[in-house]
Amino acid sequence: MTRFCTRWGKPRFVCDVHLAKVAKYLRLLGFDTFYRNDISDDELIARTRCGRIGVTCDRRLQSRAPGRIVVLRCEGAEEQVRRLAAIFSLARHARPFRRSLCCNRLVEPVPKAAAWPQVPTETYRWLSGYWRCPKCKKVYWKGTHAKRMHRKILELLSVSGKSDEKRAGGKCVESNGGDP
Ligand SMILES: [Zn+2]
Helix, strand or coil, X not given: CCCCCCCCCCCCEEECCCCHHHHHHHHHCCCCEECCCCCXXXXXXXXXXXXXXXXXCCHHHHHHCCCCEEECCCCCHHHHHHHHHHHHXXXXXXXXXXXXXXXXXXXXXXXXXXXXXXXXXXXXXXXXXXXXXXXXXXXXECCCCHHHHHHHHXXXXXXXCCCHHHHHHCCCCCCCCCCC
């Protein structure tokens, strides 16, 4: 497999049309990830020229831009992300809950009152921290699902992806200081 240099900080990605779920997970982990369900191979390659790492299961695509595209096996999205985590040391750079999962923008804190229309009444009663995507206006919060999401993030960042023991131990995820 081609070796990718990971010395220059946080990797940015561009996923091919078949990897919607991988793109979503990468955004959840805080990585700038371009994804559109109609992106052409040419556009994907063009975006790798601007510093993004192409992600695909298509070997032929890789041969068009060797060294800038990583080829994943066709397997579950979580396993695919774990492989990326191993190749690019994602645990070191992860900043979970910072990006809008649907459009990749960094989310911004919003006053509780402004979040109101999108938040279930039950949650609104007890939770005070809310963030909003500046593009799609979706509101994010850390409610009762936060623990489950945190576990998922540890799983995704597990370097080996094979040993359940190691996975359970997890990698260090930076505290996100109350971010969504
Ligand atoms: Zn958004």
